[in-house]
Amino acid sequence: MTKKQKSETSTRERILVAAMTMFGENPGTKLSVRSVAARAGVSTGSLRYHFPTQRALQDAVLATIYDVVLPDDGIHDESTPARERLLGCLRQVLAPAGVGKQAREATSKVFHTFIDPEPNGETRAAYFAIAGEAQRRTEYWLTVLASEGAIAEGDNTRRARFLLTVLNGLSLERALPADESILASETSTLRAAVDCVFDSRTW
Incomplete structure (x- = not known):
């Protein structure tokens, strides 16, 4: 894995962790691009690179919750x-x-x-x-x-x-x-x- 790939992976993970944290604090949250980017400490452009739409971000968060946190x-x-x-x-x-x-x-x-x-x-x-x-x-x-x-x-x-x-x-x-x-x-x-x-x- 190249240094760039590692950086992209860690950025994606930071975004997911931030979004999951926000979702855990308030399951009704809309996970807006700006709020998640701010929480993850990344630019909105970087977030859009990994998750082009709000639905893509939401689906990734739920998939992580269902596959990792609630795998049973x-x-x-x-x-x-x-x-x-x-x-x-x-x-x-x-x-x-x-x-x-x-x-x-x-x-x-x-x-x-x-x-x-x-x-x-x-x-x-x-x-x-x-x-x-x-x-x-x-x-x-x-x-x-x-x-x-x-x-x-x-x-x-x-x-x-x-x-x-x-x-x-x-x-x-x-x-x-x-x-x-x-x-x-x-x-x-x-x-x-x-x-x-x-x-x-x-x-």
């Missing part, structure tokens, strides 16, 4: 069939909601925080930060599978919205009374959603 989602484990990997990732999203009383408490908290009160700037920003991260992470999983050829190239934003809508419904269902095993019916629904994503005719 299993999306890269090619020893497991792609459908099962995506199913496992979706189950991880549902896991924190729990079932029964825990699910009711979580749903009640969401209702009282984001639905019941008149929305203001602060609650809207908080909700969009949470929803945006969920959308980006789901898109990331789909991008990984598409890069492997496991799913057809397509509109991953639309696919992710569909999967998140299914997850939102299942989260609510966990809080409601059920006359059968919620986990059995949930698995059936998740498999149907995954099958739909893998069907190239749909997208």
